[in-house]
Amino acid sequence: MANTHRAPKQWCLTKIETVNSFENWRQNIIYTLSLDPHFAPFLGDNVQWQKKTRFGPNRGFLNDGEDVAEANRRTREQKVSMLELMLGQIANYCPVISRNTIVKNSTSIENIWQTIRLHYGFQSTGAHFIDFAAIHFEPNERPEDLYQRIMAFVEDNLLRRDTQITHHGGAIEEDEEMTPSLENFVVLTWLRLIHTDLPKLVKQRYGTELRSRTLSSIKPEVSQALDSLLEELRNSEDAKVMRAATSNFPAKSKFVHEEKLKLSYPRSIKSCPLCKATGQTRPPLPQQVLFLTEQRPKIHG
Template sequence: MAARAPKQWPLTRHETITSFENWRQNLEYTLSLDPNFSKFLERSVTWTKKTADNPLRGFTDDSDSVPESLRLTAVQRAAQLELMLGQIANFCPVISRNTIVKNSTSLSAIWQAIRLHFGFQSTGAHLLDFASIRREHDERPEDLFQRLMAFVEDTLLTTDAGISHHGVLPSTNEDMSPTLENLVCLHWLSLLHTGLPALVKQRYGPELRCRTLASLKPEISQSLASLMDELRSAEDAQVLRSAAASFSRAPSRPAPTAGRTQPPVGTAAGQPRTAAAAGRSAAAAAAGGDRRTQRPARSCALCKAAGRPESDTHFLSRCRFLPASDRRFMAGIRLIAGCDVDADFDEPEDDDPVSPTPADEH
């Protein structure tokens, strides 16, 4: 007794290549168990559309060479075909019933009509949709890889697809080559993260000398979480470096310090400036020679909020009132950025960090 296939299920409005192929193969197996339908499942069997002028769909009576127990008339054969097509239409409610029962000419034509409805018809243009595949929200990396593999396997050339390559129809069904499988793995890594291919090349360089990328895919999948964490850490460090570099290059005028008065514009130390001296100063400033005009204004948000007069004599990172934990955190940021912002401003040797005053201690 032949094994029964799983109970056939109807197609829904939303199907993928994989779900459609599962549905098709299960239906073909179920139909093959019936001897009245199995003869129509061969790829070479075709028929014509059913019309008023052609009710028998091109079938003729069997010749006398066929055993009498198996001999069928054209009417019987057409009736068996329509019964089979009706069964297919029962499980395919998403397209018109007449598309399958009356207008089909072969099983391949039926499958192509269904694939066209879902947008993955086997054509030369279908391969271009590969570029539009993206990782969906909360999609596991393995699910994305299997979706890519199913898409590529579906685009392989077959003898009954009617697609030619350089004007030649394939004589055999195409198999996935190792190079094509490697390219699928490469595209999978790029979709997960643009920097992942380079990191995999660096991490698995010795193994890749004698093994293909596809053969290393199981090892890459197992260490994928650590690889992604490494890439995210590198991105965070790059953001901190960029932010610190932008801050250190930001031009601003130094704020006046407490107890000091700024000399009037056009004078130096209370003395009038000559036209030549003013010209030289302007040229030096234009050439970037005056470095102090590029330093940010000293300001301590902590002292300013407390109303201390020393708030404009130091930066927040130099403040004695800053908790030790925050001071260590800011020092870490300067180390990651590769520079000490405060050290770039030529602090006087005797400029010590602000010490707490008796009033502040209370």
């Protein structure tokens, strides 16, 4: 009979991974290793061992006593052998990390995950959360893909007991869970990154629903109407551009008309007797010049 508990085929980590792809890899390899009863004991949250050195080949393990069933009893050498066999399996699927870093220098399963996270730049630290500000809507990216990236980042930064991060000086006593307010924050950030005016439009369009439902609750409806919402924003922007162009048109036309008049003035006439005689402060227009020329005898007579 086929093994119904067989895990999906394990794949290798590549040079470029995201938080989401790493978590998929990690969860799959944990499940695969847990199916082997020799490896399962080393996967616990509080299980630790020492680095392998010339002076500590047994990595801190002791022989099992009589309190352990004889069928399950292991010597320290057997424990080291099983541990390093498991660590070798992890190293086989993690070629981006030095093999000895995993097999000889690791001290717990969590230590291995943190080492890999550090390599990719998303180690669980207080500073990593600041990278949230660098998330933006990539060209040719689907809005739903952006939402999943934001959600994966926030979920990865939830505080856990197994990290060394403290909050206001206190240790984390239980794993943090996604709260409704945090879910609302994720959806709001998602809308703002797609278009800065989209949150305001969603508030106007879904005002009735938002009286009794959270923003995260109506996210499916917003996703379905996203194309029409963005089209409405584009039409609004186009209308603003047209109104701005229309409002500037009369002033521009007046400016062009005055420029044409300036060009029609005779450039060679800067100051002449006719201007002085008539008291004009600027050169006369061509038709004025003709009229004054015809009347010259009368003026100077």
